[in-house]
Amino acid sequence: MQTVISLRDIQVSQGDNFRLSVESLDLYPRQIYALTGPNGAGKSTLLRIMALLALPQQGSVRFAGGASSFAEQRKRVTLVEQSPYLFQGSVADNLAYGLKLRGIDGKEQRRRIELTLSIVGLEDFALRMAKELSGGEIQRVALARALVFKPELLLLDEPTANIDSKSLQAFEALLCRLPKYGVTVLFSTHDLSQSERLGAKLLRIENGRLLNEFPVAPESLPTYKRSCDAGRKP
Protein backbone atom coordinates (compact mmCIF):
# COMPACT_ATOMS: atom_id res chain seq x y z
CA MET A 1 0.00 0.00 0.00
CA GLN A 2 1.32 3.42 -0.90
CA THR A 3 2.13 5.71 1.99
CA VAL A 4 0.91 9.29 2.37
CA ILE A 5 4.19 10.36 3.90
CA SER A 6 7.44 8.57 4.68
CA LEU A 7 10.13 9.78 7.02
CA ARG A 8 13.59 8.22 7.02
CA ASP A 9 16.58 8.76 9.33
CA ILE A 10 15.37 12.12 10.61
CA GLN A 11 17.78 13.84 12.99
CA VAL A 12 17.15 17.22 14.57
CA SER A 13 19.42 18.91 17.08
CA GLN A 14 19.62 22.44 18.34
CA GLY A 15 23.16 23.43 19.22
CA ASP A 16 24.50 20.58 21.32
CA ASN A 17 21.01 19.51 22.36
CA PHE A 18 19.50 16.49 20.70
CA ARG A 19 15.86 17.16 19.82
CA LEU A 20 14.43 14.44 17.62
CA SER A 21 15.33 11.14 16.00
CA VAL A 22 13.02 9.16 13.73
CA GLU A 23 14.51 6.13 12.04
CA SER A 24 11.49 5.28 9.94
CA LEU A 25 7.86 6.36 9.88
CA ASP A 26 5.21 5.65 7.26
CA LEU A 27 1.66 6.95 7.42
CA TYR A 28 -0.97 5.25 5.27
CA PRO A 29 -4.02 6.82 3.59
CA ARG A 30 -7.39 7.18 5.34
CA GLN A 31 -6.05 6.42 8.79
CA ILE A 32 -6.11 8.24 12.11
CA TYR A 33 -2.85 8.38 14.04
CA ALA A 34 -2.29 9.66 17.57
CA LEU A 35 1.10 10.96 18.61
CA THR A 36 1.62 10.72 22.34
CA GLY A 37 4.44 11.49 24.70
CA PRO A 38 5.36 13.79 27.58
CA ASN A 39 5.86 17.54 27.23
CA GLY A 40 9.11 18.39 25.47
CA ALA A 41 9.40 14.92 23.96
CA GLY A 42 9.49 16.33 20.43
CA LYS A 43 5.87 15.99 19.30
CA SER A 44 5.57 19.52 17.97
CA THR A 45 8.99 19.32 16.30
CA LEU A 46 7.94 16.14 14.51
CA LEU A 47 4.65 17.73 13.41
CA ARG A 48 6.48 20.81 12.08
CA ILE A 49 8.86 18.60 10.12
CA MET A 50 5.98 16.63 8.62
CA ALA A 51 4.23 19.91 7.76
CA LEU A 52 7.46 21.03 6.02
CA LEU A 53 7.62 24.08 8.27
CA ALA A 54 10.98 22.98 9.66
CA LEU A 55 13.80 21.12 7.98
CA PRO A 56 15.67 18.32 9.71
CA GLN A 57 19.47 18.45 9.72
CA GLN A 58 19.46 14.93 8.33
CA GLY A 59 16.99 12.56 6.75
CA SER A 60 14.19 12.75 4.25
CA VAL A 61 10.47 13.51 4.19
CA ARG A 62 8.68 12.14 1.13
CA PHE A 63 5.09 12.41 0.04
CA ALA A 64 3.32 9.88 -2.14
CA GLY A 65 3.56 10.27 -5.88
CA GLY A 66 7.27 10.91 -6.13
CA ALA A 67 9.17 14.15 -6.35
CA SER A 68 7.41 17.46 -6.73
CA SER A 69 8.55 20.92 -5.73
CA PHE A 70 8.78 21.82 -2.06
CA ALA A 71 5.96 24.37 -2.43
CA GLU A 72 3.72 21.81 -4.15
CA GLN A 73 4.41 19.22 -1.44
CA ARG A 74 3.50 21.75 1.23
CA LYS A 75 0.08 22.18 -0.39
CA ARG A 76 -0.72 18.52 0.37
CA VAL A 77 -0.25 18.77 4.12
CA THR A 78 -1.42 21.23 6.71
CA LEU A 79 -0.86 21.75 10.42
CA VAL A 80 -3.39 23.18 12.87
CA GLU A 81 -1.52 24.50 15.89
CA GLN A 82 -2.67 24.14 19.49
CA SER A 83 -3.57 27.84 19.59
CA PRO A 84 -4.15 28.67 15.96
CA TYR A 85 -3.84 32.13 14.44
CA LEU A 86 -6.75 33.47 12.44
CA PHE A 87 -6.03 36.15 9.87
CA GLN A 88 -7.76 39.51 10.26
CA GLY A 89 -11.06 39.68 8.44
CA SER A 90 -14.02 37.36 8.39
CA VAL A 91 -14.25 33.60 8.88
CA ALA A 92 -14.94 33.28 5.14
CA ASP A 93 -11.78 35.29 4.36
CA ASN A 94 -9.80 32.82 6.46
CA LEU A 95 -11.24 29.82 4.68
CA ALA A 96 -10.79 31.45 1.28
CA TYR A 97 -7.03 31.92 1.81
CA GLY A 98 -5.94 28.33 1.15
CA LEU A 99 -8.47 27.99 -1.68
CA LYS A 100 -7.18 31.10 -3.47
CA LEU A 101 -3.65 29.74 -3.25
CA ARG A 102 -4.90 26.66 -5.08
CA GLY A 103 -6.68 28.69 -7.73
CA ILE A 104 -10.18 27.91 -6.42
CA ASP A 105 -12.44 30.97 -6.47
CA GLY A 106 -15.92 32.16 -7.34
CA LYS A 107 -18.85 29.80 -6.93
CA GLU A 108 -16.76 26.75 -6.10
CA GLN A 109 -14.97 28.70 -3.39
CA ARG A 110 -18.26 29.80 -1.80
CA ARG A 111 -19.68 26.29 -2.05
CA ARG A 112 -16.69 24.75 -0.31
CA ILE A 113 -16.65 27.39 2.43
CA GLU A 114 -20.37 26.86 3.17
CA LEU A 115 -20.00 23.08 3.14
CA THR A 116 -16.92 23.04 5.39
CA LEU A 117 -18.43 25.47 7.88
CA SER A 118 -21.50 23.26 8.12
CA ILE A 119 -19.27 20.21 8.69
CA VAL A 120 -17.61 21.89 11.69
CA GLY A 121 -20.97 23.17 12.96
CA LEU A 122 -20.42 26.85 12.17
CA GLU A 123 -23.07 27.32 9.47
CA ASP A 124 -23.81 30.97 10.22
CA PHE A 125 -20.25 32.06 10.88
CA ALA A 126 -19.03 32.95 7.37
CA LEU A 127 -19.39 36.71 7.86
CA ARG A 128 -18.36 36.81 11.53
CA MET A 129 -15.08 38.63 12.17
CA ALA A 130 -12.21 36.43 13.33
CA LYS A 131 -11.35 38.71 16.25
CA GLU A 132 -14.87 38.31 17.72
CA LEU A 133 -14.65 34.53 18.13
CA SER A 134 -14.20 32.52 21.32
CA GLY A 135 -11.31 30.08 21.84
CA GLY A 136 -13.37 27.03 20.88
CA GLU A 137 -14.75 28.77 17.79
CA ILE A 138 -11.24 29.79 16.72
CA GLN A 139 -10.19 26.15 16.98
CA ARG A 140 -13.09 25.03 14.80
CA VAL A 141 -12.54 27.78 12.22
CA ALA A 142 -8.86 26.79 12.05
CA LEU A 143 -9.89 23.19 11.46
CA ALA A 144 -12.39 24.28 8.77
CA ARG A 145 -9.68 26.44 7.17
CA ALA A 146 -7.45 23.37 6.99
CA LEU A 147 -10.17 21.03 5.73
CA VAL A 148 -11.64 23.33 3.10
CA PHE A 149 -8.90 22.51 0.57
CA LYS A 150 -8.98 18.76 1.36
CA PRO A 151 -5.40 18.12 2.45
CA GLU A 152 -4.05 14.59 2.06
CA LEU A 153 -2.51 14.82 5.50
CA LEU A 154 -3.99 16.82 8.36
CA LEU A 155 -1.73 17.38 11.36
CA LEU A 156 -3.27 18.60 14.60
CA ASP A 157 -1.17 19.73 17.54
CA GLU A 158 -3.15 18.95 20.71
CA PRO A 159 -6.41 19.98 19.04
CA THR A 160 -8.65 19.36 22.04
CA ALA A 161 -6.45 20.87 24.75
CA ASN A 162 -8.52 24.06 24.93
CA ILE A 163 -12.07 22.94 24.23
CA ASP A 164 -14.91 22.00 26.55
CA SER A 165 -16.38 18.50 26.86
CA LYS A 166 -19.41 19.20 24.65
CA SER A 167 -17.25 20.55 21.83
CA LEU A 168 -14.85 17.64 22.40
CA GLN A 169 -17.47 15.08 21.47
CA ALA A 170 -18.44 16.98 18.32
CA PHE A 171 -14.78 17.40 17.44
CA GLU A 172 -14.01 13.70 17.85
CA ALA A 173 -17.08 12.76 15.83
CA LEU A 174 -15.79 15.04 13.07
CA LEU A 175 -12.29 13.50 13.19
CA CYS A 176 -13.88 10.07 12.81
CA ARG A 177 -15.45 11.13 9.51
CA LEU A 178 -12.33 12.58 7.93
CA PRO A 179 -10.75 9.35 6.62
CA LYS A 180 -13.98 8.80 4.68
CA TYR A 181 -13.18 11.99 2.74
CA GLY A 182 -9.67 10.74 1.97
CA VAL A 183 -7.90 12.68 4.71
CA THR A 184 -5.21 11.06 6.82
CA VAL A 185 -5.13 12.54 10.31
CA LEU A 186 -2.26 12.69 12.79
CA PHE A 187 -2.96 14.43 16.07
CA SER A 188 -0.81 14.85 19.14
CA THR A 189 -2.41 14.29 22.51
CA HIS A 190 -1.73 13.51 26.14
CA ASP A 191 -5.03 11.71 26.41
CA LEU A 192 -4.59 8.02 25.63
CA SER A 193 -8.31 7.36 26.00
CA GLN A 194 -8.94 9.83 23.19
CA SER A 195 -6.76 7.87 20.79
CA GLU A 196 -8.63 4.75 21.86
CA ARG A 197 -12.01 6.40 21.30
CA LEU A 198 -10.94 7.36 17.79
CA GLY A 199 -9.43 4.00 17.05
CA ALA A 200 -6.18 5.74 16.22
CA LYS A 201 -2.90 4.01 15.59
CA LEU A 202 -0.58 5.07 18.36
CA LEU A 203 2.80 6.67 17.84
CA ARG A 204 4.80 7.16 21.02
CA ILE A 205 7.65 9.62 21.31
CA GLU A 206 9.96 9.91 24.30
CA ASN A 207 13.06 12.05 24.73
CA GLY A 208 12.96 12.87 21.04
CA ARG A 209 12.86 9.24 19.90
CA LEU A 210 9.92 7.77 18.07
CA LEU A 211 9.56 4.43 19.83
CA ASN A 212 6.98 2.33 18.04
CA GLU A 213 3.73 2.13 16.20
CA PHE A 214 0.96 -0.25 17.17
CA PRO A 215 -2.77 -0.52 16.70
CA VAL A 216 -4.97 -0.35 19.76
CA ALA A 217 -6.66 -3.63 20.67
CA PRO A 218 -10.31 -3.31 19.50
CA GLU A 219 -11.72 -4.87 22.68
CA SER A 220 -10.31 -2.02 24.76
CA LEU A 221 -12.33 0.56 22.86
CA PRO A 222 -15.50 2.17 24.19
CA THR A 223 -18.82 1.72 22.37
CA TYR A 224 -18.91 4.84 20.24
CA LYS A 225 -15.51 4.04 18.80
CA ARG A 226 -17.32 1.46 16.71
CA SER A 227 -19.44 4.19 15.18
CA CYS A 228 -16.19 5.94 14.38
CA ASP A 229 -15.07 2.86 12.52
CA ALA A 230 -18.36 2.44 10.70
CA GLY A 231 -17.73 5.12 8.13
CA ARG A 232 -14.17 4.08 7.44
CA LYS A 233 -13.15 1.96 4.52
CA PRO A 234 -11.29 -1.19 5.51
Added chain:
Amino acid sequence: MSELADSLFTAVELILSFDREVRLTVWTSLYTSFSAIVFAALFGIPAGLWLGIKHFRGRRVVITLLNTLMALPTVVVGLVLFGLFSRQGPAGSLGLLFTPWAMIIGQMLLATPIVVNLVLSAVAGSDKRIMDTALTLGASHFQASVQLLKEIRFGVMAAVIAGFGRVIAEVGVAMMLGGNIRGLTRTMTTAIALETSKGEFAFALALGIVLLGVALIVNLFLNFLQQR
Protein backbone atom coordinates in the same frame (compact mmCIF):
# COMPACT_ATOMS: atom_id res chain seq x y z
CA MET B 1 1.49 93.26 19.99
CA SER B 2 -0.89 94.89 17.51
CA GLU B 3 1.68 94.26 14.77
CA LEU B 4 1.56 90.56 15.54
CA ALA B 5 -2.24 90.64 15.57
CA ASP B 6 -2.25 92.46 12.23
CA SER B 7 0.12 89.89 10.76
CA LEU B 8 -2.05 87.07 12.06
CA PHE B 9 -5.13 88.68 10.55
CA THR B 10 -3.37 89.14 7.19
CA ALA B 11 -2.11 85.54 7.35
CA VAL B 12 -5.61 84.17 7.89
CA GLU B 13 -6.84 86.39 5.08
CA LEU B 14 -4.13 85.00 2.76
CA ILE B 15 -5.19 81.45 3.56
CA LEU B 16 -8.92 82.05 3.24
CA SER B 17 -8.51 83.93 -0.05
CA PHE B 18 -6.46 81.02 -1.46
CA ASP B 19 -3.63 83.41 -2.21
CA ARG B 20 -1.77 82.22 -5.31
CA GLU B 21 1.67 82.48 -3.70
CA VAL B 22 0.58 80.53 -0.63
CA ARG B 23 -1.16 77.94 -2.79
CA LEU B 24 1.89 77.44 -5.00
CA THR B 25 4.23 77.06 -2.03
CA VAL B 26 1.92 74.60 -0.23
CA TRP B 27 1.53 72.60 -3.44
CA THR B 28 5.34 72.40 -3.96
CA SER B 29 5.78 71.22 -0.37
CA LEU B 30 3.08 68.60 -0.65
CA TYR B 31 4.10 67.13 -3.98
CA THR B 32 7.85 66.96 -3.22
CA SER B 33 7.23 65.39 0.19
CA PHE B 34 4.58 63.05 -1.19
CA SER B 35 6.86 61.92 -4.04
CA ALA B 36 9.73 61.41 -1.57
CA ILE B 37 7.60 59.27 0.74
CA VAL B 38 6.29 57.17 -2.16
CA PHE B 39 9.86 56.30 -3.19
CA ALA B 40 10.90 55.79 0.45
CA ALA B 41 7.93 53.42 0.93
CA LEU B 42 8.68 51.49 -2.26
CA PHE B 43 12.13 50.70 -0.94
CA GLY B 44 11.57 50.92 2.82
CA ILE B 45 8.57 48.59 3.20
CA PRO B 46 10.15 45.54 1.49
CA ALA B 47 13.47 46.27 3.20
CA GLY B 48 11.85 46.50 6.65
CA LEU B 49 9.85 43.35 6.00
CA TRP B 50 12.93 41.46 4.84
CA LEU B 51 14.99 42.64 7.82
CA GLY B 52 12.18 41.64 10.16
CA ILE B 53 11.83 38.13 8.75
CA LYS B 54 15.40 37.15 7.86
CA HIS B 55 18.00 36.43 10.47
CA PHE B 56 21.51 36.76 9.12
CA ARG B 57 24.99 37.52 10.37
CA GLY B 58 25.42 41.26 10.82
CA ARG B 59 21.67 41.95 11.18
CA ARG B 60 22.20 43.78 14.49
CA VAL B 61 24.83 46.01 12.87
CA VAL B 62 22.40 46.92 10.06
CA ILE B 63 19.67 47.73 12.61
CA THR B 64 22.04 49.87 14.69
CA LEU B 65 23.07 51.71 11.51
CA LEU B 66 19.42 52.30 10.63
CA ASN B 67 18.74 53.67 14.11
CA THR B 68 21.60 56.09 13.62
CA LEU B 69 20.31 57.12 10.20
CA MET B 70 16.92 57.93 11.72
CA ALA B 71 18.51 60.83 13.53
CA LEU B 72 20.42 62.00 10.46
CA PRO B 73 20.65 65.83 10.46
CA THR B 74 18.84 67.18 7.40
CA VAL B 75 21.63 69.65 6.62
CA VAL B 76 24.16 66.78 6.48
CA VAL B 77 22.05 65.02 3.84
CA GLY B 78 21.71 68.36 2.06
CA LEU B 79 25.46 68.93 2.24
CA VAL B 80 26.41 65.48 0.90
CA LEU B 81 23.89 65.65 -1.95
CA PHE B 82 24.90 69.22 -2.73
CA GLY B 83 28.47 67.97 -3.21
CA LEU B 84 27.16 65.16 -5.39
CA PHE B 85 24.82 67.26 -7.54
CA SER B 86 26.87 70.46 -7.81
CA ARG B 87 28.36 71.23 -11.21
CA GLN B 88 31.78 69.86 -10.21
CA GLY B 89 30.28 66.90 -8.36
CA PRO B 90 30.17 63.31 -9.66
CA ALA B 91 26.46 63.64 -10.56
CA GLY B 92 26.71 67.28 -11.66
CA SER B 93 26.01 66.48 -15.30
CA LEU B 94 22.47 65.39 -14.38
CA GLY B 95 21.60 68.99 -13.64
CA LEU B 96 19.53 68.07 -10.60
CA LEU B 97 20.68 70.76 -8.20
CA PHE B 98 18.00 73.35 -7.39
CA THR B 99 15.27 71.22 -8.93
CA PRO B 100 12.37 69.46 -7.18
CA TRP B 101 14.06 66.13 -8.01
CA ALA B 102 17.08 66.99 -5.86
CA MET B 103 14.72 67.76 -2.97
CA ILE B 104 12.77 64.54 -3.55
CA ILE B 105 15.96 62.45 -3.52
CA GLY B 106 17.21 64.16 -0.35
CA GLN B 107 13.89 63.80 1.44
CA MET B 108 13.65 60.18 0.33
CA LEU B 109 17.02 59.53 2.01
CA LEU B 110 15.68 61.13 5.19
CA ALA B 111 12.44 59.16 5.21
CA THR B 112 13.71 55.72 4.17
CA PRO B 113 15.45 54.80 7.46
CA ILE B 114 12.31 55.82 9.35
CA VAL B 115 10.07 53.68 7.16
CA VAL B 116 12.46 50.69 7.29
CA ASN B 117 12.84 50.93 11.06
CA LEU B 118 9.16 51.29 11.82
CA VAL B 119 8.17 48.47 9.45
CA LEU B 120 10.85 46.34 11.09
CA SER B 121 9.34 47.17 14.51
CA ALA B 122 5.87 46.28 13.22
CA VAL B 123 7.17 42.89 12.01
CA ALA B 124 8.98 42.30 15.31
CA GLY B 125 5.80 43.12 17.24
CA SER B 126 3.57 40.98 15.04
CA ASP B 127 2.25 37.56 15.95
CA LYS B 128 4.93 34.95 15.28
CA ARG B 129 2.32 32.48 14.01
CA ILE B 130 1.33 34.55 10.95
CA MET B 131 4.06 33.32 8.58
CA ASP B 132 3.76 29.66 9.63
CA THR B 133 -0.03 29.79 9.28
CA ALA B 134 0.22 31.13 5.74
CA LEU B 135 2.92 28.58 4.86
CA THR B 136 0.97 25.64 6.20
CA LEU B 137 -2.08 26.73 4.21
CA GLY B 138 0.02 26.40 1.07
CA ALA B 139 1.63 29.81 0.60
CA SER B 140 5.13 30.27 -0.79
CA HIS B 141 7.54 32.35 1.32
CA PHE B 142 6.75 35.39 -0.84
CA GLN B 143 2.98 34.88 -0.47
CA ALA B 144 3.38 34.40 3.29
CA SER B 145 5.37 37.66 3.49
CA VAL B 146 2.58 39.46 1.62
CA GLN B 147 0.07 38.03 4.11
CA LEU B 148 2.25 39.23 6.99
CA LEU B 149 2.29 42.68 5.42
CA LYS B 150 -1.52 42.63 5.24
CA GLU B 151 -1.77 41.66 8.89
CA ILE B 152 0.52 44.53 9.99
CA ARG B 153 -0.87 47.06 7.50
CA PHE B 154 -1.72 49.65 10.16
CA GLY B 155 1.86 49.55 11.47
CA VAL B 156 3.13 49.92 7.90
CA MET B 157 0.83 52.87 7.24
CA ALA B 158 1.97 54.46 10.49
CA ALA B 159 5.59 54.04 9.31
CA VAL B 160 4.84 55.80 6.02
CA ILE B 161 2.97 58.63 7.74
CA ALA B 162 5.79 59.12 10.28
CA GLY B 163 8.21 59.37 7.34
CA PHE B 164 5.93 61.92 5.65
CA GLY B 165 5.81 63.92 8.89
CA ARG B 166 9.59 64.03 8.93
CA VAL B 167 10.01 65.29 5.34
CA ILE B 168 7.15 67.78 5.20
CA ALA B 169 8.60 69.62 8.20
CA GLU B 170 12.30 69.51 7.27
CA VAL B 171 14.09 72.60 6.02
CA GLY B 172 17.78 71.60 5.53
CA VAL B 173 17.43 69.45 2.40
CA ALA B 174 14.79 71.67 0.79
CA MET B 175 16.90 74.77 1.37
CA MET B 176 20.27 73.38 0.26
CA LEU B 177 19.11 71.31 -2.69
CA GLY B 178 16.04 73.29 -3.77
CA GLY B 179 17.29 76.82 -3.23
CA ASN B 180 13.83 78.31 -2.50
CA ILE B 181 13.11 79.16 -6.15
CA ARG B 182 9.66 80.74 -6.39
CA GLY B 183 7.16 78.50 -8.14
CA LEU B 184 9.66 75.68 -8.49
CA THR B 185 11.35 74.66 -5.26
CA ARG B 186 9.92 77.06 -2.69
CA THR B 187 8.40 74.93 0.05
CA MET B 188 6.53 76.00 3.17
CA THR B 189 9.57 75.53 5.41
CA THR B 190 12.09 77.33 3.17
CA ALA B 191 9.63 80.15 2.56
CA ILE B 192 8.98 80.57 6.28
CA ALA B 193 12.72 80.76 7.00
CA LEU B 194 13.57 83.15 4.19
CA GLU B 195 10.43 85.35 3.95
CA THR B 196 10.63 86.12 7.67
CA SER B 197 14.15 87.46 7.23
CA LYS B 198 12.86 89.59 4.35
CA GLY B 199 10.17 91.08 6.61
CA GLU B 200 7.26 89.20 4.98
CA PHE B 201 6.04 88.08 8.36
CA ALA B 202 2.34 87.69 7.49
CA PHE B 203 3.12 85.49 4.47
CA ALA B 204 5.47 83.33 6.58
CA LEU B 205 2.84 83.13 9.31
CA ALA B 206 0.19 81.99 6.80
CA LEU B 207 2.49 79.18 5.66
CA GLY B 208 3.28 78.36 9.30
CA ILE B 209 -0.43 77.93 10.02
CA VAL B 210 -0.89 75.64 7.00
CA LEU B 211 2.20 73.60 7.98
CA LEU B 212 0.86 73.27 11.50
CA GLY B 213 -2.47 72.09 10.04
CA VAL B 214 -0.70 69.46 7.93
CA ALA B 215 1.32 68.31 10.96
CA LEU B 216 -1.89 68.09 12.99
CA ILE B 217 -3.65 66.00 10.34
CA VAL B 218 -0.62 63.69 10.02
CA ASN B 219 -0.48 63.19 13.79
CA LEU B 220 -4.21 62.62 14.13
CA PHE B 221 -4.03 59.97 11.42
CA LEU B 222 -0.94 58.41 13.02
CA ASN B 223 -2.68 58.31 16.39
CA PHE B 224 -5.73 56.69 14.81
CA LEU B 225 -3.60 54.00 13.16
CA GLN B 226 -1.60 53.27 16.29
CA GLN B 227 -4.80 52.61 18.18
CA ARG B 228 -5.97 50.00 15.63
